[in-house]
Amino acid sequence: MGISTEKIIELKNITKTYEDGFTAVSDLNLYVRKGEFVTLLGPSGCGKTTTLRMIAGFDLPTEGEILMNGRNIADLPPYKRPVNTVFQRYALFPHMNIYENIAFGLRQKKLPGDVISKKVKHVLDLVDLEGFESRSVSTLSGGQQQRVAIARALVNEPEILLLDEPLGALDLKMRKEMQLELKEMHERLGITFIYVTHDQEEALTMSDIIVVMSKGKIQQIGTPEDIYNEPKNVFVADFIGESNLFNGIMTGPMKARFCGAEFDCVDDVETGTYITAVVRPEDVIITAPEEGTITGEVSSVIFKGIHYEIAVVSGKNEILIQSVKAPGVGDRVGMRVNPDNIHIMITGDNTNYFMADILPDFRLAINGKRLDTSVTKIIRGSSRRPDGTLTDSSGEVIDPKKTRIMIAISPFDIRMTDQVDEGLIDGYISNLVYKGDHYSYVIRTEQGHDFMVADEYLWNMGDHVGLIMPVEKMSFTLKK
Amino acid sequence: MSVFKFSRKSLGIPYAVFLVLFVALPLLVLFYFAFTNGQGHFTFANLKGFFTNPNALGTLCYSFAVAAVTTAVCLLLAYPTAYFLASGAFRREGVLLLLFIMPMWINFSLRITALKEILTVIEGNLARYPFLNAVVGMTYDFLPFMILPIYNTISRLDNSLIEAAKDLGADDRSAFLKVTLPLSMPGVISGVSMVFLPAMTNYVVLDMLYNSTYIMGSLIGSYFSAYNWHGGSMIALVLLAIIIVFTLLTGRNEDDGTPGTGGALL
Numbered sequence A: 001m002g003i004s005t006e007k008i009i010e011l012k013n014i015t016k017t018y019e020d021g022f023t024a025v026s027d028l029n030l031y032v033r034k035g036e037f038v039t040l041l042g043p044s045g046c047g048k049t050t051t052l053r054m055i056a057g058f059d060l061p062t063e064g065e066i067l068m069n070g071r072n073i074a075d076l077p078p079y080k081r082p083v084n085t086v087f088q089r090y091a092l093f094p095h096m097n098i099y100e101n102i103a104f105g106l107r108q109k110k111l112p113g114d115v116i117s118k119k120v121k122h123v124l125d126l127v128d129l130e131g132f133e134s135r136s137v138s139t140l141s142g143g144q145q146q147r148v149a150i151a152r153a154l155v156n157e158p159e160i161l162l163l164d165e166p167l168g169a170l171d172l173k174m175r176k177e178m179q180l181e182l183k184e185m186h187e188r189l190g191i192t193f194i195y196v197t198h199d200q201e202e203a204l205t206m207s208d209i210i211v212v213m214s215k216g217k218i219q220q221i222g223t224p225e226d227i228y229n230e231p232k233n234v235f236v237a238d239f240i241g242e243s244n245l246f247n248g249i250m251t252g253p254m255k256a257r258f259c260g261a262e263f264d265c266v267d268d269v270e271t272g273t274y275i276t277a278v279v280r281p282e283d284v285i286i287t288a289p290e291e292g293t294i295t296g297e298v299s300s301v302i303f304k305g306i307h308y309e310i311a312v313v314s315g316k317n318e319i320l321i322q323s324v325k326a327p328g329v330g331d332r333v334g335m336r337v338n339p340d341n342i343h344i345m346i347t348g349d350n351t352n353y354f355m356a357d358i359l360p361d362f363r364l365a366i367n368g369k370r371l372d373t374s375v376t377k378i379i380r381g382s383s384r385r386p387d388g389t390l391t392d393s394s395g396e397v398i399d400p401k402k403t404r405i406m407i408a409i410s411p412f413d414i415r416m417t418d419q420v421d422e423g424l425i426d427g428y429i430s431n432l433v434y435k436g437d438h439y440s441y442v443i444r445t446e447q448g449h450d451f452m453v454a455d456e457y458l459w460n461m462g463d464h465v466g467l468i469m470p471v472e473k474m475s476f477t478l479k480k
Numbered sequence B: 001m002s003v004f005k006f007s008r009k010s011l012g013i014p015y016a017v018f019l020v021l022f023v024a025l026p027l028l029v030l031f032y033f034a035f036t037n038g039q040g041h042f043t044f045a046n047l048k049g050f051f052t053n054p055n056a057l058g059t060l061c062y063s064f065a066v067a068a069v070t071t072a073v074c075l076l077l078a079y080p081t082a083y084f085l086a087s088g089a090f091r092r093e094g095v096l097l098l099l100f101i102m103p104m105w106i107n108f109s110l111r112i113t114a115l116k117e118i119l120t121v122i123e124g125n126l127a128r129y130p131f132l133n134a135v136v137g138m139t140y141d142f143l144p145f146m147i148l149p150i151y152n153t154i155s156r157l158d159n160s161l162i163e164a165a166k167d168l169g170a171d172d173r174s175a176f177l178k179v180t181l182p183l184s185m186p187g188v189i190s191g192v193s194m195v196f197l198p199a200m201t202n203y204v205v206l207d208m209l210y211n212s213t214y215i216m217g218s219l220i221g222s223y224f225s226a227y228n229w230h231g232g233s234m235i236a237l238v239l240l241a242i243i244i245v246f247t248l249l250t251g252r253n254e255d256d257g258t259p260g261t262g263g264a265l266l
Helices: A048-056 A098-108 A113-126 A142-154 A172-189 A200-206 A224-229 A234-239 B008-034 B045-052 B054-086 B095-105 B108-123 B130-156 B159-167 B172-201 B203-208 B216-225 B229-254
Strands: A007-017 A023-033 A037-041 A063-068 A083-086 A160-164 A192-197 A209-214 A217-222 A244-252 A255-258 A261-264 A274-279 A284-287 A294-303 A308-314 A317-323 A332-337 A342-346 A352-358 A363-366 A369-374 A404-409 A415-417 A425-434 A439-444 A450-455 A464-468 A475-479
Touching (some): A007 A048, A023 A048, A037 A048, A172 A200, A209 A234, A234 A274, A244 A317, A284 A317, A294 A317, A308 A332, A352 A450, A415 A450, B008 B229, B054 B216, B095 B130, B130 B172
Parallel strands (some): A160 A192
Antiparallel strands (some): A255 A261, A425 A464, A439 A450
16 A cells, blocks of 8 residues: 655644634644544544645645645645545536546646646546546436546546545445445545545544544544543543543552452553543453452343443443343343453543432432432423423333433542532541642442542541432433 | 315316416417408418518517627626525625515516616716617516526535545636536526526516607507407417427527426525
8 A cells, every 4th residue: 555654744833713713623733644544533513624624725824834745735725635535425517428527637737628627537437437528417326426437536636635525425335335445536536535424434444543632632643442441531432432431440460340349451641540440342251240340230221233232330330341142131141351451541531420310209319318300300392291201302102211420520520528428428548648739539339430539628538428429419410 | 065175186276277278268369360361361461571570570689689699787786696605605695685685575566667867877878879778677577586596506506515625636617617606506497497498588677768669568568458369479479489399409508417407486
């Protein structure tokens, strides 16, 4: 595939702030090597399309430089840049036939007619649309229009091909086919591709390098394997593939405590560091209860075709597992994870995650203590019917047994109290560290769940405390 | 159980009645008068009369000239205005568009009377420039009908098409000429047909401007006021034929598969 080390394009300290004050991209630094297939990946609004548009020249950066082969092109108009774009909804010219659409760029360059027709024929062959020259755009299917759009860009032999979610409007089967074709085309032509998508699977399948973006910033740059196996932070871990995220603490050399047990791992992080452990669902091994590092009760089993997706509740944690063998719902199982499948991230953020109980009246409770909120407030559009059941916005009945609610709360929003009963949860202080202006505590409950709490006052190791958690500081996510 | 069942179809009844009473029947009457003489006998004399009457033919040519110049002036004024209103910063404002549409909310005779006063002040004697005044009056009256359809097509244009043109190496000018202009033609055509045809016949504008020149509308009016129903009907029929030919010609152009053609009024 011969990727050279030569940087074809480099974005330096790029910031884009729109007139309304919204900053779509802030201080972005990125380079792409000649011949690479680079994917900008992220949820909508993360700045990936804006970045692409700045490379194409449709948007001008507020600050920063875009160097192309060493020359700053940040302020050049689009028609002076040696790049071409495949648009999200193709943007084919409806008043021209396929031939004229593809010849558009060549005509701008004032090439002689016979050269144009040779080149158009060549790219039509390339995208498997021989003989489509005189067809009109409206007679083509979505997939065919997509091919024309690619041909129209490629015929200009751009140095970089920009693709803005080009497969978004196609159905699943077509998308898979086009993914492979694009990948193959990239390898054959040796042109640099910069691809924008929100589909992590697409990015993992096609790219040499993935750039994960969120809120206008790059979260991680790496090969698909790197991004998947060694996510740098919680966002990447959560966005790429499915993953179990657990807060914990390093308890010894290559030993981490999370999810109510101590696990061996391979990351050498200083003892006492607060960490987030990432465990992919396919890496959790189901064992007999007595053989597992932790145990739990199977709460749901869903058949997904090639594997089962199993949810196991262990204490206040929910563990997602993918396995080809399925236990029965309600079974007690053990679980363990091989040390090299545990990825340790050092995180400043130690948000506590735990599950709420759903009472028959759809109110939420923790350890039998009611919270001043109910499921109806959390599931948007849901309402209670006279017969006592709950329906969602589309009118379907929500089964409280199949619905789980995850609560997230920051350590700074939890208060400790001596009056153990006043707290929603109680436990014993098992660790404390002074963090400059506050102490950071680990409170272990009797079920073995750890809570991180920040407090300005010094408490003693082993103190029995209650944790007061205001409902308004909690955020809820629905898990089905 | 023969209860009247209200279906969607019955919603069309009022319009069907209207159509028969005020469109189909008058047309039949028009045909009858055009091809009969005073005694009620079938004749082609009226048709022959029109095409051998130099006054009538002169009026036809004059009307054509007024309508053509009016349409051209409207187009020249309306296209840049519509383009400007539909693009960029003003697109969402609507206020500016309103400014151009507002004249339509003021009573027509009031508007023309005001125009007459203004023109009198400028020209002194309105009789001095009858052709110019006719064009000015028509343009003033029909300009919004040209702006709106063009504005509608341009504002509905997918911006990514223009970006695609620029991406493929077209500068602003050739992106406009090769993409924006051809794709806004449906709006131009419906604007032209909404201005050209009325401009040939709307003699009320001229009357109110004390304009003594004759256009097709005034010609028909003069035949009818002289109780020459047969001659008048034939002229109306000729005009109708011209309109049909015109519509067929432009209609074919409009129907080339581009979405969002035409652009209705308001």
